[in-house]
Amino acid sequence: MANETNQFQAIISHCKEYGFIFPSSEIYDGLQAVYDYGQMGSELKKNIKDYWWKSMTQLQDNIVGIDAAIFMHPTTWKASGHVDNFNDPMIDNKDSKKRYRVDHLIEAYSDELRVASHENKADEIIADMEQLLAKDDFTGLKKLIEDNKISCAISGTCNWTDIRQFNLMFSTEFGSTVSSEDADNKVYLRPETAQGIFVNFLNVQKTGRMKIPFGIAQIGKAFRNEIVARQFIFRMREFEQMEMQFFIRPGTQKEWYEKWKETRLNWHKSLGIPAEKYRFHDHVKLAHYADAACDIEFEFPMGFKELEGIHSRTDFDLKQHQEYSKKKQQYFDNDLDPATGKPYGNYIPYVIETSIGLDRMFLAVISHAYEEQDLSTPEKPDSRVVLHLPTKLAPIKMAVLPLNKKDGLPEIAGQIINECRGDFRCFYEEKDSIGRRYRRMDALGTPFCVTVDYQTKDDNTVTIRHRDSMLQERVAISELKRIVLESIG
RNA sequence: GCGGAAGUAGCUCACCUGGUAGAGCGACAGCUUCCCAAGCUGUAGGUAGCCGGUUCGAGUCCGGUCUUCCGCUCCA
Numbered sequence: 001m002a003n004e005t006n007q008f009q010a011i012i013s014h015c016k017e018y019g020f021i022f023p024s025s026e027i028y029d030g031l032q033a034v035y036d037y038g039q040m041g042s043e044l045k046k047n048i049k050d051y052w053w054k055s056m057t058q059l060q061d062n063i064v065g066i067d068a069a070i071f072m073h074p075t076t077w078k079a080s081g082h083v084d085n086f087n088d089p090m091i092d093n094k095d096s097k098k099r100y101r102v103d104h105l106i107e108a109y110s111d112e113l114r115v116a117s118h119e120n121k122a123d124e125i126i127a128d129m130e131q132l133l134a135k136d137d138f139t140g141l142k143k144l145i146e147d148n149k150i151s152c153a154i155s156g157t158c159n160w161t162d163i164r165q166f167n168l169m170f171s172t173e174f175g176s177t178v179s180s181e182d183a184d185n186k187v188y189l190r191p192e193t194a195q196g197i198f199v200n201f202l203n204v205q206k207t208g209r210m211k212i213p214f215g216i217a218q219i220g221k222a223f224r225n226e227i228v229a230r231q232f233i234f235r236m237r238e239f240e241q242m243e244m245q246f247f248i249r250p251g252t253q254k255e256w257y258e259k260w261k262e263t264r265l266n267w268h269k270s271l272g273i274p275a276e277k278y279r280f281h282d283h284v285k286l287a288h289y290a291d292a293a294c295d296i297e298f299e300f301p302m303g304f305k306e307l308e309g310i311h312s313r314t315d316f317d318l319k320q321h322q323e324y325s326k327k328k329q330q331y332f333d334n335d336l337d338p339a340t341g342k343p344y345g346n347y348i349p350y351v352i353e354t355s356i357g358l359d360r361m362f363l364a365v366i367s368h369a370y371e372e373q374d375l376s377t378p379e380k381p382d383s384r385v386v387l388h389l390p391t392k393l394a395p396i397k398m399a400v401l402p403l404n405k406k407d408g409l410p411e412i413a414g415q416i417i418n419e420c421r422g423d424f425r426c427f428y429e430e431k432d433s434i435g436r437r438y439r440r441m442d443a444l445g446t447p448f449c450v451t452v453d454y455q456t457k458d459d460n461t462v463t464i465r466h467r468d469s470m471l472q473e474r475v476a477i478s479e480l481k482r483i484v485l486e487s488i489g
Numbered sequence: 490g491c492g493g494a495a496g497u498a499g500c501u502c503a504c505c506u507g508g509u510a511g512a513g514c515g516a517c518a519g520c521u522u523c524c525c526a527a528g529c530u531g532u533a534g535g536u537a538g539c540c541g542g543u544u545c546g547a548g549u550c551c552g553g554u555c556u557u558c559c560g561c562u563c564c565a
Binding site: 013168290 | 501515522525528556557558559562565
């Protein structure tokens with residue numbers, strides 16, 4: 001554990017030191033669980049995004065992308081269940097420091113009463129609780145707990161804090177003249193991007209003439225007012241999701257669920273990260289909208305944690321929106337049902353969702369890439385920090401380094417950069433010894449270092465040095481672009 | 490939100506029992522060398538997270554606050 005913690009700390013420091021990630025508004029002491037991506041981090045993040053976007057849209061026959069607004073009509077969140085299901089009042093036991101959902105605590109007590117054959121009393125308490133919950137009467141709820149001497153299972157005491165509401169959605173007022181008391185004008189910052197896809201389901205389906213099965217992909221920010229947000233960029237209050245909702249014919253959800261599990265895992269493996277770093281974790285307790293769900297977990301420095309979720313959401317979301325909006329959310333399927341020989345007809349599609357946290361993916365990529373290498377020889381101690389980033393994700397693809405900063409070498413280097421910068425990001429550096437420049441590039445994850453030397457002036461060849469192997473080969477300048485582009489894939 | 494630990498230069502840290510801050514690495518400028526870091530010269534950079542208290546005097550003691558990591562909890 002100590003090692004894992006040190007490794008995690010080292011990665012956090014490295015991210016700061018080399019311009020990948022900074023605490024938000026750091027000069028004002030930062031803002032809890034909010035981070036900024038720096039000059040290197042923003043490139044890496046963008047490359048992850050682009051790679052996901054391309055593989056989920058361009059390379060698919062039947063998936064298109066959208067970019068929905070962060071603000072959505074407030075009713076969206078009533079329909080989705082976020083308003084009702086995620087405003088749970090909580091209470092803490094001061095002795096055991098345990099926190100409970102108030103309804104869970106009271107229900108557990110009523111279960112005990114039932115076991116002891118006090119059925120009537122149990123029913124009565126539940127009825128009281130539901131009334132109080134409906135009124136958001138926290139004082140009354142606390143009184144209910146105290147009157148019944150409901151105690152903490154750990155400490156056995158009734159030493160409770162006041163009941164508090166934890167609303168996981170950020171809200172703000174819409175329009176410049178409304179008062180904050182006016183609940184009708186309260187809008188939320190979306191806590192997930194999925195609803196932006198669901199409310200646009202028919203727009204996309206009709207205007208894009210999409211036929212089921214088809215998908216809608218989206219990358220965007222979401223916001224959750226987490227009770228505890230920690231572990232660097234793993235759990236942030238403002239984060240970015242990359243997700244795809246795949247609309248299918250009801251009854252086919254099992255096969256599509258399995259297919260997307262496999263497809264998504266293959267996507268991860270295609271980045272060269274070994275399969276052992278990943279595992280599936282099936283949800284036992286399903287969310288209100290799902291009939292099957294699993295996570296793809298990644299072995300982060302702090303252990304296996306959720307990276308991506310794959311959920312079979314049934315027709316829950318579209319059905320809810322149909323009910324709340326009073327607009328039919330159905331699709332007419334002209335394909336023939338072999339059982340009847342007739343078209344499948346109208347139905348509300350089922351949905352398989354794949355949803356990955358972009359920031360978590362960033363953390364997965366960088367923590368797997370990070371290595372402190374011992375390069376010592378008997379003669380001399382030596383070490384380097386290297387980021388083994390896949391070329392397609394590396395912020396800088398190629399550094400061009402003149403061996404010397406005179407004799408026309410920098411000019412040749414400049415020409416090479418001008419030839420390549422239109423195709424991929426290059427970096428020029430003439431300061432310090434060549435070895436030191438290589439090591440600096442290693443720390444940024446730059447896969448190729450091209451060195452212009454005196455031989456270059458004679459035959460237009462340069463050396464290209466590979467980050468991971470540290471080996472060099474001599475190639476013609478005219479070959480450079482092809483080599484790098486091939487590696488980007 | 491509770492508990493634990495911690496916040497001193499970009500990074501890692503030192504300053505032991507209070508007397509107005511140092512090192513290594515890094516950065517920058519120049520020189521030298523030149524295909525794998527730590528050569529030479531010079532320079533910059535910190536009102537010790539912030540606020541308050543005790544004290545003649547606080548980075549050092551006390552309180553508060555912010556931030557980070559760890560445990561519990563939470564995680565649609």
